[in-house]
Amino acid sequence: MFFREYASEILLRMGEHLILVAIAMTIATAIGIPLGILITRQPKIAQPILGFANIVQTIPSLAIFGFLISVPFLGGIGVTPAIVALTLYALLPLIRNTYIGINGVDPAIREAGRGMGMTDNELLFQVEIPLALGVILAGVRVATVISVGIATIAAAIGAGGLGAFIFRGIASVNNQLILAGAIPAALIALAADFSLGWLEKQLTQHRKREEKFGRQIAVASGILIVMVLGLIVFANRPIPPTIAIGGKNFTEQFILGEILAQHIESRTKLKVDRRFNLGGTFIAHEALKAGKIDGYVEYTGTALTAILKQEPIKDPEVVYQKVKQEYDKKFNLEVMKSLGFNSTYAMLIRGEDARRLKIKTLSEAAKYTPQWQAGFWYEFLERKDGYEGLIKTYGFKFTKPPKQMELGLMYQALKEKQVDFVAANATDGLIPVLDLVILEDDKKYFPPYYAIPVFHQATLQKYPELRETINQLAGLISTKEMQKMNYQVDNQSRPVEEVAREWLKSKKL
Known part of the structure; x- marks a missing residue:
């Protein structure tokens, strides 16, 4: 029943997800592998470049997406900033594995090549890259799997993809929706990892067969070119206003x-x-x-x-x-x-607590707040009509700092007694289902x-x-x-x- 209702949207979101990852990986590969080669030739710039890529990896992905919203040209919301963020995250394994793979080639083999009169470019393309190919492709595999996972967060800035199901599932406490996003994303990651692993095995297993190696590289390059051209055509297809x-x-x-x-x-x-x-x-x-x-x-x-x-x-x-x-x-x-x-704010407590304590208003709730754990979403804590004004108006005295969480998670946290008092919206459909009670704003604090x-x-x-x-x-x-x-x-x-x-x-x- 669920799959029948959501099948078309799941396929649409999978397509969006694949396009995001494919474009980001194409750009990241075109940047990362040449950079990895460059720093093997220019060791002085190796640490700064690897350091930058390492720093990007340590920044939480949601923070990168949030930062890009205010960046001109490449920022805002939608597909463009999502691709920029995914490209940045994919760079480290690509640069590092290319660098390690080429530097790991036996120096004696290099010397033998030079002794045969090979130029640096000939040595690179005919000796070093073929020998380092397994390590380089391992970096591509890691970068691809990372991109598939992080692409789910792109839904937070309107870029679509399977993350749209996950965020909707969290907002509505619906495990089916969460799984509708998580399972296809995991399958895409596994399929990408398996495919690239097979390609890595094929290329490294036969690297001594120059003709076959060249043919496989040509096929892989052709597939990549067709994918990129297809994406360009798709992006520029005629569409109505x-x-x-x-x-x-x-x-x-x-x-x-x-x-x-x-x-x-x-x-x-x-x-x-x-x-x-x-x-x-x-x-x-x-x-x-x-x-x-x-x-x-x-x-x-x-x-x-x-x-x-x-x-x-x-x-x-x-x-x-x-x-x-x-x-x-x-x-x-x-x-x-x-x-x-x-859609006014609704301050909620569990129905069993409201009946046991016989409270209906926020003023009546004030004396119980020292024993309660509050839970609020991030925006509520920052707004003028939010947390600070509320506790001043009603004299709330929470002894513990409020827990911060996504809006959709608060209902489940309240039901499972992880928190005792939360801020939601009066029109939310989960309120009667979970036996929650809206406390009356008797001092008319909220606009x-x-x-x-x-x-x-x-x-x-x-x-x-x-x-x-x-x-x-x-x-x-x-x-x-x-x-x-x-x-x-x-x-x-x-x-x-x-x-x-x-x-x-x-x-x-």
Whole structure:
């Protein structure tokens, strides 16, 4: 059942994953092997080059992806920064193994070659590289397997690939989705390792047969050239006018992004490039400002406090108008009409604790906080409407620092009693299923968080029909409907596309 529903998307994500790895490995091989050869000829620069490659390997992969978002030309979100990051990670084994393999050739063999009158280039291509080929190909194998694994993280910056399943599975606590990303990625890595291992064995086993060696090299080079040409043709194929719709890294954002995408595709001649699962508010906002995406759904309170860095305001209309004016003035972004529901923060505890302690509000919970372990997602700890303001407003006194984790993991951590108090969204479908209780914000600390599509003004000018199309969705999604859709994805494991399509049909859209 699960495979039938997700088969086409699994194949699509596998294709995206393979393209990312193939392009990155082609570039890394074209850079790494010549660099490895160069430092065998210029030993003085060997340590700086190997040192740089080593430093790149020690940087956490997610940090590299995050850093590249703000880098001009090669950065931002999508495929380009993902390929840059994967290329950087693949360099060390390629450079090091080429360097070690060539330097490991017996000096007596080199001397014999020179004695026969060989030039340095002849010695390199006819003696050293054939003898070092096994070690060089071992480096290619290692680099490929590393790239396949790290490519799963590329989904965090909208580059697609099998990581999209893994992040969605984490967000919805759905092991099937996680495995739908992890198993194909593991199979790709194993297949790549086996294939390159076989090629390494064939080439090294017969290296003394010059004719066969040359033929195999020619075949391998031909396959590589065909792959690169195929990727270039695929990247430059004619496509209809396309806009990119983004989304943050949790279920509700996947659904809202898909509703926007399907509605735009059904009412206009535009195709939509779905760039969901962006790492969070700031990544999505920066991607929109930079024109890497054309629009996404934000929340009024988030825009006011996290993006505009202003103090929370309680009046929903005042918040909306302020955000609309500031986005227009500061960012050249247009805030569209609200979709209708308020996705406010929900401070959650276990149902059994709420009943045992007889607490319903955050004020009543304050006296129990010294015994509780809090758990919050990273963004909540940094925002003006987040952790610091919350503990001041209610006088919370947590004796332990809060645990930091992904939003999707908090529900499971709360259920399994690893944490006792978390921040989530009131529309999340997992709340009733896991018997969690929302504590009332009785001091009205949190501002309103109405869902608002935000689009780049340049896109709306280029495609004027978009504005009317998007505003057709204004006010149509209720809080209960949003919670129901989240529930269908998170708990019934229904595909996001199907849930979005069903809701649009229910509204005759």
